[in-house]
Amino acid sequence: MSEKTETRSPAPRPPEPATGRLRVLAPPVTGQEFVLLGVIAVVWVLLGLATPAFVSAGSIQPLLGAVAPIALIGIGMTVVIITGGIDVSVGAMIAVCSVIVAKLVLVQAGLGLLVALLIAIVVGGLLGLGNGALIAYGRVHAIIITFGTANIFLWISLRLFNSTTVNNIPDTLASLGNGAAGRTVGVPNSFLVTILLAAVAWVYLRHTAGGRHFYAVGGDPLAAELAGVRVRQRVLVAYVLTGLLTGLASCVVVAQGSNLGQNVGNGKELAVIAAVVIGGTSITGGRGSVLGTVLGALLVQTVASGVTQLGWRSELSDLFVGVAIIIAVGADLIRQRARKR
Amino acid sequence: MTAATTQPEVSGPGDDVPGPAAPDHAESVLARVVRALLTQRIVLLAVLVVVVVVYFFLLGQNDYLTADYDFDYMSAALINAVPLAMLGFAELFVILSGRGGIDLSVGAIVSLAGMVFGFGYGQWGWPLGLAILVTAVVGGVLGLLNGILVAYIGFPALIATLATYYAYKSLAVVINNQRPISTRPIQDLYESTARSVQLPVIGEYVPDVPKGIFLFLLPTIVVVWLLLARTTYGRRVYAIGTNDVAARWSAIDVRLTRAAAYALSGVISGLVAVVTVGQFASARPDAGVSGNGMALPAITIAVLGGVAITGGIGRVSGIVLATVLIVWMNAGIRLAFEGNAGPQNQLLALGLLLVFAALLNGFATRRYGGAG
Structure with a gap:
């Protein structure tokens, strides 16, 4: 083998490794994300000119608060879609997690914030585990x-609701809500948490082996398997991650109102998927970024808020x-x- | 092993030989039955329909239900099968056409086309035939837009129909300021399309059947079946769904065929819009998207009916049987639980069926290589 190549191609050796270093990573901010940023900026300016009330704190704060749950779930959904999958059950997952949290803080008045969060996240994770196990191992x-x-x-959620709305939810989760307690230097905590987790996910997806494996699975599962990626485990992790984040997002949803209707989460799965694809993640898998998803969620919510204003x-x-x-x-x-x- | 078992069969198949031949024979029949159940979706569905009907019939006989689960009730429940099966056919075309074909926008098309029908027939006094025709054409145009996005521009079907789902849903609400249209002619439509009627000649012996079955469902079944099984177009849809590169090499206009599948899905959705307007006696702007929407049940029906989500595999009879199964199961569940528990448990049953069907598809493919 080595002899052959030596004898056959002596002279015109292409200087491949020197100049053309194959780019594995997408640029930190892709073209589509720049465009999105630009579009969001233009829309904000236009809306600000049309209705000056739009750029006030009283308008921006609820907007960011509304972005949070969509973007949080969007982080997980991005990973799922990168692996070539999709999860249309997140809307129903929100319903399950939020009704559990709402009823819990209602019954157990002394319950701490962290315990409530933990329970919601664990429940979400379990639901995601169900999805992931079926998809990864049921093939x-x-x-x-x-x-x-x-x-x-x-x-499950409708059984737990028991045909009524959950009313008068105590303010255990206020630090994630829309009130003054839910803001740090004027920015909603829920949005800060979203940004923090998105940043972590961004680094994880770009710069760790585990994160790159998601892309490998989405690009070509067979090739990934042959390259030693544990494909099924990666797929499972993607859905569990989505479940965990949906649990967290449900806490934000519960915190943002004092009542919880039975239709909570209705249609949210499509809103999340919309945010992800607007953010430039390829639905066929193998390509995408969390930054785009957050921007996508921001754009969708900006439009919704702008239209009403x-x-x-x-x-x-x-x-x-x-x-x-x-x-x-x-x-x-x-x-x-x-x-x- | 084989030598020992063949011997008694040779000695006399007509004899009543209970020894080694009987278990071997029984086993092979059993294996064949299992194989048919797993690979032929029609067989499985037929068995499930019988199981469901017998189960609820027995429950009803023993007073476990709030009302009798009899033929009259089952027949009346069939009115729910009309939109469900028709949208199942809409998904059938689209999913068959391959390349991840799916149509999330059918419910939104039902809403928007229904509003158009409401305007035309309910407010502007068009003749019924013209109104239905225009509604179907509007549905077809909305579907064609999906088709152009998917087939000609290359959008993934999920994305294109998600986008048009949002757009159509929004237009349906905005077009009449969120108000439903329920003028006199629309209200009378219930009487003329949805009511149960006694059949001629044999009507005394069989239960009354909802009119919608004859006016909409049966014609659709016949046309869809003819189109898919007896026309060149139908064979082309299967061809592009199975392998669109091979289809292109056999001189099939893949893009046109695929776009037409989405347009047909839209036409059927337009007809379903008329059905729903009749059923509700009102053109509601959220008819096809309220609650869980109509797309989800339609996709469920298609998958349950044995349509392979990868395209190229699927039959009309599977859709019909899957619809009948779901409708009669839901009807039974409605009688078995009081209050809200009934509709809620329908969700559970639907979800379990879908997961079960999907797992079964996967298993059958691995075991027998290709599900039917």
């Missing part, structure tokens, strides 16, 4: 299984979300096609 299509488990989770029908924001998805993904498709040429 079935993620969207089908999570459609199924979504129904089961919804059933302009006095338009709030349902109109869904139209803009749909258009945003088309533009974001469409631009990515066109760029990919251009790169192939």
Whole structure:
């Protein structure tokens, strides 16, 4: 083998390793994320000009608070989608975790914040473990299984709700809520936690072997398996992670209101997926970043908040979300096609 | 082993030989039954339908249900099968067409097309036939937009239909300021499309059947079956779903065929819009997206009916049987529990069925190589 190459190609040896170092990592901030940042900035400026109330603290703070649960779950969903999967059960998961937390703090008035958080996160993790185990070891299509488990989770939550809303939830979780207790130097704590966890996830996905393995699994599971990646374990971890984060996000949801309706979490799975794909994560797996997801969630929430503040029908924001998805993904498709040429 | 077992069969298959032949024969039949159950979704579904019906019938006989689970009740429950099965067909086309085909927007199309129908028939006084035609065309155009995004521009189906789900849902609400349309003609529509009627000739011996079955469901079943099983277009859909590169090499216009599948899904959703307007006696802006929406049950029906999510595999009969199974199961559950527990337990049953069906698909593929 080595003889052959020696004899056959002596002269024109391409200087591959010297100049063209193959780029494994995407740039820290990708083109799409720059564009998103720009779009968000433009929308903020325009909204600020149209309705000056938009740029006041009283408007920005609830906006960031509303971004938090979507972006938190989005971190997990990004990882899931990077592995080539999807989780449409997070909406129902929110319902389960939040009703458990709400009832718990209602019954156990003396319960500490950390205990409540811990319970929600553990419950979410268990639900995610169910999804992950079925998908990784049952070897079935993620969207089908999570459609199924979504129904089961919804059933659990409705049984726990017992046909009534949970009212007068005490302020055990106030430090994650919308009140003054939920802010540090004017920024909602829930948003700070989101940023912190997103930063951790960003580093983990970019700069550790475990994080890169998610990309490997999404790019080509067979090749990843042959390269020694424990594919099933990575897939399992992705769904458990989503579950854990959904548990945390549920606490934010509970903290933001004093009542909890049975329809909590309804449609949130699609909002999360929308944020992830607007952020530039490829639904076919192998590509994506947490930063994009946070920006995507921010854009979606900005649009929703802007539409109401302009006095338009709030349902109109869904139209803009749909258009945003088309533009974001469409631009990515066109760029990919251009790169192939 | 084989020599010993073949011998008695040779000596006389007609004889009543209880010895070694009987267990071997029984085992092979059992193995065949298991194989049929696992690989032929139709067989499994038929068995499940029988099990469900017998189970609830027995419960009803022994007074465990709040009302009798009899043929009249089962027949009346079939009204729920009309939109469910039709949307199942909508998903069938799209999922069959492959490349991760799925349509999340069917419910939103039902809402938006239903509002169009409400305007046309309910407010502007169009004749019924024209209104239905326009509604189906509107549904088709909305579906075609999905098709263009997916087939021509190359969007992943999940993303394209997620985006249009949001857009259509929003438009349906905004178009009439969130108000439903329930004028006189729309209210009368319930009488003419959804009510149960006695069948001619044999009507005295069989229970009354909801009109929607004959007006919408049966024609759709026949047309969809003809289209998929007896036309070139149908074979092309299977071809592109199985292997779209091979299909392109056999001179099939893959993009057109796939876009048409999404357009057909839209047309069917448009017809479902008419059905739902009739059923509710009102054109509701959230008809197809309220609660869990209509897309989820439709996809569930398709998967349960044996449609492979990877495309190219799936049959009309599977959709029909899966719908009947779910409708009659839900009808039974509604009688078995009082209050809200009924609808809630329907969710559990649906979820378990779906997980079970998906796991079974995976298992059957590994065991027998390819699920039917």
